[in-house]
Amino acid sequence: MCLLIETIRIADKQLENIPLHELRMNSSRRELFGANEDIDLHKAINIPENISEGIYKCRVMYGMQIKEISIEPYVFKKINTIKIIRDNAIEYSHKYTDRNRFQQLLSEAGSDEILIVKNNYITDTSFSNVIFFDGITWYTPALPLLNGTMREYLLNRKIIFEKNILLNDLHQYKILRIINAMNTFEDQRDFEIQLIK
Numbered sequence: 001m002c003l004l005i006e007t008i009r010i011a012d013k014q015l016e017n018i019p020l021h022e023l024r025m026n027s028s029r030r031e032l033f034g035a036n037e038d039i040d041l042h043k044a045i046n047i048p049e050n051i052s053e054g055i056y057k058c059r060v061m062y063g064m065q066i067k068e069i070s071i072e073p074y075v076f077k078k079i080n081t082i083k084i085i086r087d088n089a090i091e092y093s094h095k096y097t098d099r100n101r102f103q104q105l106l107s108e109a110g111s112d113e114i115l116i117v118k119n120n121y122i123t124d125t126s127f128s129n130v131i132f133f134d135g136i137t138w139y140t141p142a143l144p145l146l147n148g149t150m151r152e153y154l155l156n157r158k159i160i161f162e163k164n165i166l167l168n169d170l171h172q173y174k175i176l177r178i179i180n181a182m183n184t185f186e187d188q189r190d191f192e193i194q195l196i197k
Contacts, residue, residue, distance in 0.1 A: 002098045003063050004028055006041075007181045010056040010071065013047055017181065020149040025062065028094050033064040045069055057182055061097060074182055076189070077127070082176070082196045083111035084167065088119050092145040102126040115176070115196055116145065122165045128180040131160050132173040132193075139163040139173075150179045159185060170196070 006025050009016040022041050029035035044066055045058060057074040061067045085105050092101075105114055106126050115130065116123045121143045124130060129151040131140045140151055142162040154160040170193060178189040 002096045004095050005097050006060040008058040009182050012053050017149050020152050079112045081111040082113045083109040085114045086117045117167050128178045131177045133175040134173050141165045148180050
C-alpha cells in the first residue's frame with residue numbers, strides 16, 4: 001500500500017495546527033493499516049536549533065509508523081495561470097505520497113495550476129483546497145478531494161463555510177483563494193475568478 005504524508009507548517013520555529021494533523025494522520029493509520037496506538041507529532045518531530053526564523057515545510061512520511069521526516073525552507077508556488085480540468089474518476093481521500101494523477105492533469109492542462117471539477121462540482125487544485133469570496137462570505141466546496149487541515153481549522157472557527165459549488169456557479173464569486181497547511185488564510189493567495197480558464 002502507498003505511504004501517506006502530513007505536510008506541517010513551521011513558523012518561527014513552532015509547529016502549527018498539530019491537533020488536526022495528528023487527527024488526520026492517526027485516523028488514516030487506523031483505517032488503512034489497522035494501527036491501535038496514536039503517534040504524538042510533538043514527540044516525533046525535532047525542530048533543528050539552527051533553523052532561522054521564517055516558514056519551513058515539515059514533511060512526515062508514514063504508514064503504520066513514521067518512515068521519514070524532513071524539514072526544508074518553504075517557497076510559495078508561483079501561479080500565473082489556472083485552468084479548469086474535469087476528472088470524474090479522481091480519488092484522493094487520504095494524503096498519499098502517490099500524486100501521479102495530479103502531475104498528469106497538470107501536464108495535460110499546460111498551466112501553472114488546475115482547478116479540478118468532478119461530476120460538475122468544484123473540488124480542489126492539484127495541491128490545495130480552495131475557498132471562494134462572493135463579496136460578503138468565504139465558501140469552500142463541500143465536496144473536496146481531500147479534507148485539508150487548514151480547511152478544517154477555518155471551518156471550525158466559522159471563518160469559512162461549506163457549500164456545494166457547481167462549475168456553473170463560478171461566476172457568482174469574485175476571488176479564489178488557495179489554502180493548505182503551508183498557505184494560510186492570512187497569506188491571501190488570491191486569484192480573480194476571470195483569470196480561471
